[in-house]
Amino acid sequence: MNLIDEIKRSACEAIAQVYDKQVTADEILINETKPEFEGDYTLVTFSLAKTLGKRPDEIAQDLGARMVQDNSLFTGFNVIKGFLNLSVNQEFFIDFLNSNWNEKQFGSFEPNGKKVMIEYSSPNTNKPLHFGHLRNIFLGYSIANIFKATGHEVIKANLINDRGIHICKSMVAWLHYANGTTPESTGIKGDHLVGDYYVKFNDIHKIQIEDLVSKGLPKEEAEKKTPILIEAQELLRKWEAGDAATMALWKKMNDWVYAGFRFTYNRMGIDFDMMYYESDTYLLGKKIIEKGLVNGVLFKKEDHSVWIDLTADGLDQKLLLRGDGTSVYMTQDIGTANLKYSDYKMDTSVYVIGDEQNYHMQVLKLIMQKLGEPGADGIYHLSYGMVELPSGKMKSREGTVVDADDMIDEMTAIAKKNTEELGKVDGFTDEELDTLFDTLGMGALKFYLLRVDPKKRMIFNPQESIDFHGFTGPFIQYTHARISSILRKANAGEVDLAIESTAVITSVEKDLLSLLEQYPATLLQAAHEYNPSVVCNYIYRIAKEFNSFLVEHSVLKAEETSVKAMRLKLCYLTRHILAHGLGLLGAKAPERM
Numbered sequence: 001m002n003l004i005d006e007i008k009r010s011a012c013e014a015i016a017q018v019y020d021k022q023v024t025a026d027e028i029l030i031n032e033t034k035p036e037f038e039g040d041y042t043l044v045t046f047s048l049a050k051t052l053g054k055r056p057d058e059i060a061q062d063l064g065a066r067m068v069q070d071n072s073l074f075t076g077f078n079v080i081k082g083f084l085n086l087s088v089n090q091e092f093f094i095d096f097l098n099s100n101w102n103e104k105q106f107g108s109f110e111p112n113g114k115k116v117m118i119e120y121s122s123p124n125t126n127k128p129l130h131f132g133h134l135r136n137i138f139l140g141y142s143i144a145n146i147f148k149a150t151g152h153e154v155i156k157a158n159l160i161n162d163r164g165i166h167i168c169k170s171m172v173a174w175l176h177y178a179n180g181t182t183p184e185s186t187g188i189k190g191d192h193l194v195g196d197y198y199v200k201f202n203d204i205h206k207i208q209i210e211d212l213v214s215k216g217l218p219k220e221e222a223e224k225k226t227p228i229l230i231e232a233q234e235l236l237r238k239w240e241a242g243d244a245a246t247m248a249l250w251k252k253m254n255d256w257v258y259a260g261f262r263f264t265y266n267r268m269g270i271d272f273d274m275m276y277y278e279s280d281t282y283l284l285g286k287k288i289i290e291k292g293l294v295n296g297v298l299f300k301k302e303d304h305s306v307w308i309d310l311t312a313d314g315l316d317q318k319l320l321l322r323g324d325g326t327s328v329y330m331t332q333d334i335g336t337a338n339l340k341y342s343d344y345k346m347d348t349s350v351y352v353i354g355d356e357q358n359y360h361m362q363v364l365k366l367i368m369q370k371l372g373e374p375g376a377d378g379i380y381h382l383s384y385g386m387v388e389l390p391s392g393k394m395k396s397r398e399g400t401v402v403d404a405d406d407m408i409d410e411m412t413a414i415a416k417k418n419t420e421e422l423g424k425v426d427g428f429t430d431e432e433l434d435t436l437f438d439t440l441g442m443g444a445l446k447f448y449l450l451r452v453d454p455k456k457r458m459i460f461n462p463q464e465s466i467d468f469h470g471f472t473g474p475f476i477q478y479t480h481a482r483i484s485s486i487l488r489k490a491n492a493g494e495v496d497l498a499i500e501s502t503a504v505i506t507s508v509e510k511d512l513l514s515l516l517e518q519y520p521a522t523l524l525q526a527a528h529e530y531n532p533s534v535v536c537n538y539i540y541r542i543a544k545e546f547n548s549f550l551v552e553h554s555v556l557k558a559e560e561t562s563v564k565a566m567r568l569k570l571c572y573l574t575r576h577i578l579a580h581g582l583g584l585l586g587a588k589a590p591e592r593m
Contacts, residue, residue: 002521005513006029007041007207014066019052027051032514035052038078039085040514048080077407091142093513097560098499101569107519107580112151117344118144120352124161126170127259129189129264131402131460135387138586139408140352141270142450142532143382145584150527154342158272159336162254163279164329164498166198167559168235171249172228173197173204183256192403193258194253204228206402240523242328249443264404268442269586274343276336282327285335289320308367318363321404333364334371348378355455356381380529385457387449406496407462412443414466422468424593436590440466440474442588446475450585451536473587475580479543481593483575486555490568497565505566508552512570519577522585532585539581546574 008025014022029047031038045059058077064077064084074416076087100106123129129137141156148154174197183190188442206225212222223229239244247508265271289306292298298308303323310318320330340349351361362380368376389402416437419425448465452458468474505513519538528533545570553570579589 003088003092004041004158004521007043010067010071010073011063012044014063014070015048015052017070018062018066019054021052022047023051033085037080037083037085039076040088040510041086043086045084057462060084065528069556080399088514090503090505090510093510093517094501094503094506096471096517096572097513097566097569101495101573102172103410104576105575106576107521107523109121109151109520110148111153113290114151115148115153115155115344115346116338116348117157117274117346118147118350118352119156119157119159119276119340121265121272122159122161122353123168123261124164124531125191125194125254126166127195127401128257128260131389131404131407134404134407134533135384135443135454135458136352137268137270137453138446138449139382139384139532140350141586142446142535142584143350143352143527143530145522145586146526146532146535148578149584152527155271155274155346157274158225159260159276161276162277163239163250163282163332164237165232167254168232168239169201169261170194170198171235171246171253172232173201174253175249176228177204177313183259188262189260189405190258190422191264192257192405194257195403201210201232205479216308234513237324238273242388261386264408267408268404269588275341278332278336281339282332283335284333284339285333286321286327287373288334288373289331292320295371297370308370310363310366312327313366315363315366318367320367321347328369329360333360333372334367337364337368337375337379338373341373341378346375346378348357348380350377350380350382352382352384355385357379357381358383380442380530381388382454384454388457388459391463408441408443409461411445411466412437413441415440415444418466418468418474419593428592430554432592436593437589439574439590440477440593443473443477443582445473446585446587447476447536447582450532453533454531473582476539476543476582477587477590478593479546480575480578480582480589481591482550483571483578484591486571487568487575490564490571494561494565495572497562499562499566499569503566504561506553508545509566509570512542512549512574515542515545516573516577519581533580535584539578540573542581 004451005025007030010029012023012025015021029044029289031042031044033042043060043063046054047061049056049058060079060082064079064086068074068077069088073089073092074086075089078085118140121133123133140288144156158412170319174194176196177200179195183193186193188196201289205228208226208228209219209222212225215217217225235246239250256430260325261543265421293300298320300306305319305323307317307319310316318330319328337349353361358381361383365376365379368379419437419440428436435581448460450557453472465472466469466474486499522534522538526532549570553567555564555567558567
């Protein structure tokens with residue numbers, strides 16, 4: 001049990017004894033005491049006033065007296081306008097440090113028997129991974145790490161959108177305009193090459209629209225009747241019919257893209273346990289839809305298209321299968337959801353998908369429930385806001401996106417420039433510097449995209465993300481390296497000295513220890529909220545608090561051996577939490593900077 005939980009438990013007991021009332025720990029609100037007041041933790045009593053029939057200041061006084069009397073954890077209290085400020089016995093912090101300073105599992109939980117699948121990335125094979133994918137990828141990877149750390153069995157999954165009209169658009173453009181070029185013949189990375197022809201399709205599509213409009217066709221009709229679009233639609237029908245030449249071209253171009261994806265994922269340090277392909281799942285979706293028709297859950301319209309009526313649920317009618325028998329996105333999503341549950345029987349199936357798909361995901365879960373599909377209740381949409389650059393939104397079809405590879409190159413270059421300007425490159429080999437710049441660049445990128453609550457939209461500023469003194473990954477990485485430097489210079493033998501319960505802990509040391517103790521509870525909060533920004537904010541506070549500690553105190557030149565031992569233990573525990581927290585975000589913790 002962590003300290004805040006222990007304070008809540010003690011408060012519930014005091015309420016039962018003083019007022020003969022039963023309240024739950026969830027009804028007790030505990031905050032850290034503000035610096036201007038005496039105390040460590042503050043119990044807020046206003047929410048208890050109605051239940052207990054007393055004024056907040058009376059409740060605070062009664063509970064404070066009882067809790068200090070009954071629990072040796074507390075050494076004193078004071079009341080400020082209904083806020084009960086409690087002072088925690090420093091022995092608690094000494095025991096905590098003695099027990100955990102060298103505990104490499106601090107922040108990891110025992111298995112809880114729950115199985116979770118996290119689906120993230122989910123790219124299309126008509127274009128390379130781009131900057132817009134990065135928040136999705138880093139969110140999914142980090143949430144998977146957080147769930148694993150908190151005791152869940154985790155499956156990291158990637159659903160490849162490898163079929164559909166968008167794929168056929170790239171194929172048509174390549175057939176007409178590539179002259180047989182390949183990644184090998186051009187030296188262009190495979191996913192980039194295919195993406196170039198997706199842009200080419202849209203360029204030609206626009207020209208053909210203008211031509212049809214000039215001949216008197218309304219624009220809306222012209223957009224649907226361009227020769228190149230009609231050819232792409234015909235290619236999709238051929239693909240679904242299993243036409244050999246179409247399938248061969250589809251496989252060749254997809255293989256180019258997969259090679260490009262693997263390179264970029266590896267560079268980002270991202271991996272998956274399971275790969276799903278929509279080309280394998282859309283037929284399963286069709287079978288489930290046919291069963292839904294037989295059971296009367298779905299219905300057909302005159303054009304033979306298949307629908308579900310969700311108007312009774314406050315939604316609308318949803319198309320599940322076109323009249324010509326071709327599938328839509330929902331068709332393959334139904335099939336994929338069924339296949340994933342069949343494979344793993346997970347308790348929760350998390351979809352990391354942008355907030356523009358909130359309605360789609362709401363409908364998917366409802367359809368799966370109405371179809372009686374197992375695992376439907378476990379579907380969870382981790383919705384996140386879009387990321388923009390200072391220059392504004394990006395559009396794949398117009399070729400205005402920033403490729404993920406280019407963004408990684410830019411982040412590494414900025415890390416190199418900033419590090420060299422600060423003169424922090426002495427004593428490194430060229431290879432070590434390359435590794436350091438990559439570590440800092442990727443750490444900056446991941447931390448900046450994860451530090452904001454997923455539900456919020458954000459603007460990414462590359463230069464700001466590598467500020468060594470701001471709310472950034474490199475600031476935390478620098479603090480980790482700074483601690484590592486201290487520990488390299490220290491006499492490790494002194495660390496084994498036990499800290500006596502009578503040792504004096506200064507206020508800044510106590511503040512740091514109080515924060516360190518909250519790490520497991522912070523991880524549980526991050527998992528509960530599906531929110532890596534909780535971890536970002538926490539380890540940033542740790543880094544700031546540790547640097548404040550170093551301003552006040554010397555570690556290596558401590559006045560007594562016992563004091564030095566305590567401060568070295570503080571260093572070890574802080575370094576472990578910073579490294580562990582960065583690791584959960586997918587970032588590395590350098591030993592030297």
